[in-house]
Amino acid sequence: MINDNAVYASRVLTELTLSFHIIYATLGVGVPLMIMIAHWVGIKKNDEHYILLARRWTRGFVITVAVGVVTGTAIGLQLSLLWPNFMELAGNVIALPLFMETFAFFFEAIFLGIYLYTWDRFKDQRKHLLLLIPVAIGASFSAVFITMVNAFMNAPQGFDVVNGELVNVNPLVAMFNPAMPTKVAHVVVTAYMTSAFILAAIAAFRLLRGSTHIYHKKALYLMMKIGFVFSIATLLIGDLSGKYLASYQPEKLAAAEWHFETEDYAPLILLGWLDEEENVKYAIEIPYALSMLAHGWPSAEVIGLDQFPKDEIPPLYIHYLFNIMVGIGMLMIVVSFMYWLGIRRRWPFIQTRAFRWLIVAGGPLSMIAIETGWWLAEVGRQPWILRGLMKTAEAATTSEHVDIMLLLFCGLYLILGIGSVVVLSRMFRKNPVERELEERKGAAHT
Amino acid sequence: MSLNELWFLLIAILFIGFFVLEGFDFGVGTVSRFLGKDDVERRVYINTIGPFWDANEVWLITAGGAMFAAFPHWYATMFSGFYIPLVFMLLALIIRGVAFEFRSKVENPKWRTTWDWAIFIGSFLPPILWGVVLTNFMTGMPIDGNKEMVGGFLQFLHPFALLGGVMFLLLTVVHGLQFITLRTEGELQERARKLAKKLAPITLIAFLAFLGIGWYTTDIFTQHGNAWILLPVFAWLSLLGASVFNVKRFDKRAFTLTSFSIIFLTASIFIGMFPRVMISTLGAANDLTIFSAASGAYTLKLMSYFSLTLLPFVLGYQIWSYYVFRKRLKKSEHLEY
Numbered sequence: 178m179i180n181d182n183a184v185y186a187s188r189v190l191t192e193l194t195l196s197f198h199i200i201y202a203t204l205g206v207g208v209p210l211m212i213m214i215a216h217w218v219g220i221k222k223n224d225e226h227y228i229l230l231a232r233r234w235t236r237g238f239v240i241t242v243a244v245g246v247v248t249g250t251a252i253g254l255q256l257s258l259l260w261p262n263f264m265e266l267a268g269n270v271i272a273l274p275l276f277m278e279t280f281a282f283f284f285e286a287i288f289l290g291i292y293l294y295t296w297d298r299f300k301d302q303r304k305h306l307l308l309l310i311p312v313a314i315g316a317s318f319s320a321v322f323i324t325m326v327n328a329f330m331n332a333p334q335g336f337d338v339v340n341g342e343l344v345n346v347n348p349l350v351a352m353f354n355p356a357m358p359t360k361v362a363h364v365v366v367t368a369y370m371t372s373a374f375i376l377a378a379i380a381a382f383r384l385l386r387g388s389t390h391i392y393h394k395k396a397l398y399l400m401m402k403i404g405f406v407f408s409i410a411t412l413l414i415g416d417l418s419g420k421y422l423a424s425y426q427p428e429k430l431a432a433a434e435w436h437f438e439t440e441d442y443a444p445l446i447l448l449g450w451l452d453e454e455e456n457v458k459y460a461i462e463i464p465y466a467l468s469m470l471a472h473g474w475p476s477a478e479v480i481g482l483d484q485f486p487k488d489e490i491p492p493l494y495i496h497y498l499f500n501i502m503v504g505i506g507m508l509m510i511v512v513s514f515m516y517w518l519g520i521r522r523r524w525p526f527i528q529t530r531a532f533r534w535l536i537v538a539g540g541p542l543s544m545i546a547i548e549t550g551w552w553l554a555e556v557g558r559q560p561w562i563l564r565g566l567m568k569t570a571e572a573a574t575t576s577e578h579v580d581i582m583l584l585l586f587c588g589l590y591l592i593l594g595i596g597s598v599v600v601l602s603r604m605f606r607k608n609p610v611e612r613e614l615e616e617r618k619g620a621a622h623t
Numbered sequence: 624m625s626l627n628e629l630w631f632l633l634i635a636i637l638f639i640g641f642f643v644l645e646g647f648d649f650g651v652g653t654v655s656r657f658l659g660k661d662d663v664e665r666r667v668y669i670n671t672i673g674p675f676w677d678a679n680e681v682w683l684i685t686a687g688g689a690m691f692a693a694f695p696h697w698y699a700t701m702f703s704g705f706y707i708p709l710v711f712m713l714l715a716l717i718i719r720g721v722a723f724e725f726r727s728k729v730e731n732p733k734w735r736t737t738w739d740w741a742i743f744i745g746s747f748l749p750p751i752l753w754g755v756v757l758t759n760f761m762t763g764m765p766i767d768g769n770k771e772m773v774g775g776f777l778q779f780l781h782p783f784a785l786l787g788g789v790m791f792l793l794l795t796v797v798h799g800l801q802f803i804t805l806r807t808e809g810e811l812q813e814r815a816r817k818l819a820k821k822l823a824p825i826t827l828i829a830f831l832a833f834l835g836i837g838w839y840t841t842d843i844f845t846q847h848g849n850a851w852i853l854l855p856v857f858a859w860l861s862l863l864g865a866s867v868f869n870v871k872r873f874d875k876r877a878f879t880l881t882s883f884s885i886i887f888l889t890a891s892i893f894i895g896m897f898p899r900v901m902i903s904t905l906g907a908a909n910d911l912t913i914f915s916a917a918s919g920a921y922t923l924k925l926m927s928y929f930s931l932t933l934l935p936f937v938l939g940y941q942i943w944s945y946y947v948f949r950k951r952l953k954k955s956e957h958l959e960y
Contacts, residue, residue: 269695582710
């Protein structure tokens with residue numbers, strides 16, 4: 178018995194919630210590391226500017242954490258309300274990492290509160306920095322545990338179904354499934370990368386808006402360097418993710434690459450258009466590249482969509498999501514590398530307004546890459562909620578009231594989104610860097 | 624003790640901890656809008672719970688997580704049965720959580736008034752809803768043989784449950800006021816004492832009525848023998864003692880006793896439920912118990928190792944954070960929230 182309206186509304190509500198939450202969650206995972214790095218650099222170089230960076234970022238971080246936490250809690254509850262049949266199985270098999278995540282969050286919440294309030298209580302700044310370690314670890318492990326559950330949905334294992342009963346449940350096997358290593362690494366590293374590029378974008382924006390303060394230049398250079406390191410890491414892990422997909426979820430890879438027929442020497446298709454007969458038009462084809470991507474060998478056979486029944490193939494528009502995600506990732510590698518090299522070689526063009534605007538655009542673009550990446554991951558798993566075992570439609574609630582909930586939550590996210598933007602912009606505009614530096618100097622002398 | 628019993632105990636402790644800790648910040652959130660006469664005063668009140676409320680709320684999230692992992696059927700039945708109160712509770716907690724962070728960061732009277740109301744509603748609704756849910760834990764719900772709730776959508780709303788809601792709200796407000804007396808001084812502290820004194824009689828009456836009806840209509844207080852009736856009696860006496868200490872300005876003792884009142888009350892409900900986790904009104908055969916609602920034995924074992932290792936650290940650090948922020952708040956001080 179499937180209620181199509183409820184399935185549809187449940188999907189929309191879940192997509193909306195995840196898309197909204199991931200913005201704050203990404204910053205929540207990535208920014209603590211950036212604060213830690215800035216604080217550490219400040220202590221090491223004895224440079225007040227970096228310390229101030231850490232202070233100001235922390236204040237903004239608190240806002241994103243608040244929204245991230247509440248929307249994360251909303252997801253937890255919505256999963257039970259909207260996908261009861263999935264959660265019944267999940268509760269028996271994969272609840273452990275969900276439970277562990279609450280501990281990770283516990284540490285983050287407690288230490289963040291203390292870190293935030295105790296800036297001036299420590300004579301030794303290094304001790305204060307120590308408080309940040311559990312915050313950063315807690316934040317990253319939250320992502321690790323939650324992504325484990327998502328990996329399980331892509332590669333379910335650790336249990337058997339015999340006559341409709343769950344037997345041989347082993348949560349550890351379920352947690353350490355084949356999708357887990359690449360997925361977890363990808364999520365964590367892209368969160369660091371995106372956070373770095375967003376903080377860089379903010380610094381570049383202040384410089385474009387007339388500020389010439391060295392504070393912003395230091396922030397920009399530091400974040401572009403870190404962003405470069407993590408975007409390279411993303412590239413490597415992304416490649417491994419492709420190889421994972423080729424072996425374990427070939428239909429997802431094939432749909433993302435518009436690879437219809439199983440063949441050797443498979444070319445990689447970029448962009449393009451599908452006509453009614455599913456012929457690829459106007460696309461860029463790179464010979465052998467898909468075989469290389471999937472198996473690291475130009476002659477390797479890549480499984481195509483012809484191997485799967487029609488009703489088990491994910492929607493083909495994920496091809497564009499994939500292209501956007503990878504395109505932005507590549508662009509950011511180039512931009513951050515050029516900036517880093519340009520600073521060292523004193524290239525004048527990286528100081529131009531045009532290049533700064535490119536860096537500013539890089540912030541939101543990185544977030545778009547995160548969004549498209551998650552849409553690719555989730556839509557690319559359809560029609561399954563648990564690949565090969567349970568279809569999304571079978572997992573959904575049959576309740577009649579999902580559309581009302583959808584409206585309620587839409588309103589809520591609107592309030593949260595606008596609220597957080599207003600708070601962040603007012604908070605920093607009211608208290609510009611120059612003034613805060615003056616005040617701190619004054620306080621130090623008295 | 625079997626692992627099932629251990630996990631029931633842990634979940635009960637997590638819920639009791641949640642009610643005691645988040646109880647006072649619900650109370651403070653409910654009264655801050657009215658007790659504070661101007662913006663600075665309201666900020667002082669909000670700042671008494673500023674550094675704590677989020678870690679307090681994690682107790683609920685952890686309790687929920689433990690319930691989900693250890694007793695998936697308890698969790699599932701609870702969510703289908705209390706769909707509406709839980710959705711509203713979630714919305715209230717969301718709005719409240721961001722309101723604390725948003726409110727004081729923008730200097731605009733309209734902005735602040737809006738979020739003050741959000742704090743009020745977000746702090747006022749959850750204790751009522753929790754009171755309703757706890758009362759329904761006592762009376763039981765129509766659960767059929769498939770562990771599913773049958774009957775109407777609003778059946779959890781009956782007069783006894785509403786009394787439970789109101790009683791629980793009053794209890795958290797008094798508890799919150801006692802917390803304020805510990806974290807403020809002067810006029811602001813005095814105002815909290817006065818309101819606590821004013822609310823004491825009605826809270827005690829509502830509490831007594833709740834216990835009386837509970838004793839008369841359910842088996843919760845005497846499930847394991849008549850001696851257990853002492854627990855709810857102690858809960859009531861603690862509240863009585865707290866009001867006496869409040870009048871005598873022994874703030875620490877008063878707060879300790881309101882805490883114990885909540886501990887005794889919620890403990891007596893969980894003990895009365897044991898070994899059931901959801902009582903069925905359609906016959907004892909349909910009750911969910913710590914065995915019929917449980918996860919696999921291996922999952923429970925893994926969870927036990929994991930939690931028993933981490934729990935002491937988490938508790939230790941939370942106690943430490945209360946110690947770090949033990950100083951009383953003044954109007955002249957820097958206010959973060």
